[in-house]
Amino acid sequence: DSPLMTYAWNMFDDVILDREWLVRNLLGGMAAGFGLRVAIDTHPFVITSVIIAGWGCTSAYVHLIDDVLGLAPAQMASWTRYSIP
Numbered sequence: 001d002s003p004l005m006t007y008a009w010n011m012f013d014d015v016i017l018d019r020e021w022l023v024r025n026l027l028g029g030m031a032a033g034f035g036l037r038v039a040i041d042t043h044p045f046v047i048t049s050v051i052i053a054g055w056g057c058t059s060a061y062v063h064l065i066d067d068v069l070g071l072a073p074a075q076m077a078s079w080t081r082y083s084i085p
Contacts, residue, residue, distance in 0.1 A: 011017065029051075036047050 033047070033051065036050070037044070040047060040050075
């Protein structure tokens with residue numbers, strides 16, 4: 001019953017762990033990474049750079065659109081949840 005083990009087990013609690021995010025991003029990212037590795041037979045650093053650049057472009061786009069849409073905070077939180085990996 002160490003505090004570290006208690007903290008580790010509490011991370012898997014339904015209140016803390018967002019299973020929807022985990023499935024959508026972790027498993028989807030792994031599948032996309034594997035697909036890119038097969039499709040683009042190059043060094044893994046290049047593929048990683050492409051993925052990070054894509055995330056950066058997506059994040060920049062979302063922050064740009066945040067100002068244009070002018071949604072209420074609750075609506076914006078819902079919109080950004082599904083638009084940023």
